[in-house]
Amino acid sequence: MMRQRRGTVESDSAEYPHRGSENLGRIRKNAFGYTGEVKRVFVALLVSLVACGPAPEELPPPTRDSGVEFDAGSDAGFDAGAEVDAGVEVDAGVEVDAGVEVDAGTPDAGTPVVDAGPPPVQCTAGGVPGSCLDVAVCTGTRSPTAGLCPGAANIQCCTPRYANACDPNGVVRPNVGLSEDAPDGGCPAGMQRVTTFCIDRYEASLDEVLADGGTRGWPPYFNPGATRVRARSLRGAVPQGYISGTQAAAACAEAGKRLCTDAEWQRACRGPANTLYPYGPTRMAGVCNDARGVHPAVELYGTGAGWIYSHIDSPCLNQLDAGLLRTATKTGCVTPEGVFDLMGNLHEWTADPAGTFRGGFYVDTVINGNGCAYATTAHTVSHWDYSTGFRCCM
Ligand SMILES: [Ca+2]
Numbered sequence: 442m443m444r445q446r447r448g449t450v451e452s453d454s455a456e457y458p459h460r461g462s463e464n465l466g467r468i469r470k471n472a473f474g475y476t477g478e479v480k481r482v483f484v485a486l487l488v489s490l491v492a493c494g495p496a497p498e499e500l501p502p503p504t505r506d507s508g509v510e511f512d513a514g515s516d517a518g519f520d521a522g523a524e525v526d527a528g529v530e531v532d533a534g535v536e537v538d539a540g541v542e543v544d545a546g547t548p549d550a551g552t553p554v555v556d557a558g559p560p561p562v563q564c565t566a567g568g569v570p571g572s573c574l575d576v577a578v579c580t581g582t583r584s585p586t587a588g589l590c591p592g593a594a595n596i597q598c599c600t601p602r603y604a605n606a607c608d609p610n611g612v613v614r615p616n617v618g619l620s621e622d623a624p625d626g627g628c629p630a631g632m633q634r635v636t637t638f639c640i641d642r643y644e645a646s647l648d649e650v651l652a653d654g655g656t657r658g659w660p661p662y663f664n665p666g667a668t669r670v671r672a673r674s675l676r677g678a679v680p681q682g683y684i685s686g687t688q689a690a691a692a693c694a695e696a697g698k699r700l701c702t703d704a705e706w707q708r709a710c711r712g713p714a715n716t717l718y719p720y721g722p723t724r725m726a727g728v729c730n731d732a733r734g735v736h737p738a739v740e741l742y743g744t745g746a747g748w749i750y751s752h753i754d755s756p757c758l759n760q761l762d763a764g765l766l767r768t769a770t771k772t773g774c775v776t777p778e779g780v781f782d783l784m785g786n787l788h789e790w791t792a793d794p795a796g797t798f799r800g801g802f803y804v805d806t807v808i809n810g811n812g813c814a815y816a817t818t819a820h821t822v823s824h825w826d827y828s829t830g831f832r833c834c835m
Pocket of ligand 1: 787
């Protein structure tokens with residue numbers, strides 16, 4: 442079994458917790474075959490692109506401003522993340538729109554040879570940052586949009602090719618009107634009694650706490666940044682991904698709860714009979730949301746190239762068809778005690794101060810352990826990406 446090792450960066454496929462399969466990992470590695478020198482060039486290119494990023498007025502709305510480190514490098518899928526991380530730390534130093542700055546590098550990062558030389562003029566097409574390039578080189582994983590660049594007609598705004606019609610700046614609040622289950626077993630609304638503790642029955646979603654004390658549903662495809670948010674346990678909700686361990690803990694605290702300990706989380710997942718899967722001792726296909734055939738980043742960006750794994754903050758990733766599901770959609774993915782989606786759908790942060798998220802997600806519940814034993818430990822609590830969710834205990 443391949444396992445992740447905290448703090449190490451090797452070419453072992455288990456270092457890529459969000460890849461759909463080992464085959465996918467091999468494709469990426471072969472397709473981009475980085476050497477240390479190439480990576481240094483890439484980092485230099487990325488830094489230069491950040492320096493030439495879009496003007497503030499071109500950036501997406503404030504909801505994308507995380508105010509926290511987007512630890513993209515550690516998930517980038519490169520063989521030596523330490524060097525890539527160095528570039529991302531430069532990005533993180535840009536206090537506003539760290540993730541967006543990372544995105545700004547997307548169009549060129551995939552084709553560093555084509556784009557070698559002076560950085561091209563930056564542009565934005567449909568809210569997606571891109572570069573002004575000759576249409577002859579804007580092919581494959583990218584598509585051109587006319588009328589957005591200076592110069593000749595063949596110089597057009599070249600952006601990553603999205604496989605769906607998702608607007609990466611679109612703010613949606615799909616959980617409005619939902620309410621938590623009635624209190625039960627001495628636990629608050631939306632929670633389930635498990636031995637000595639209570640645990641959210643569902644992967645958490647967020648409410649934004651407004652200045653007047655009121656609340657409204659937070660758009661679940663966006664990192665909350667420094668926004669005051671409160672965890673909720675809602676059946677039928679789009680659960681909150683894109684959240685760091687630190688933010689998850691704060692959202693639980695805002696609800697009078699806390700992140701589950703590793704022991705609590707595993708006990709809840711394994712149930713009273715201590716089974717490896719929430720539904721029993723033997724893996725059953727399709728019971729939980731854990732086997733999407735195509736990695737969402739591969740589908741969204743239309744390529745398996747390594748660069749896509751450093752651009753896993755896109756709100757569109759969790760809006761692809763047959764990807765993230767609303768909580769308890771998989772009605773059989775429940776423990777005997779009544780806790781849903783512990784396996785698959787979204788990873789779930791636990792209270793480990795060193796950074797652990799558990800249970801796998803909608804692409805994979807195998808690579809870092811089977812079912813309830815799945816644990817990703819490659820990231821600090823400041824990391825977030827589309828696949829990182831949580832639930833609370835108390
Ligand atoms: Ca889960």
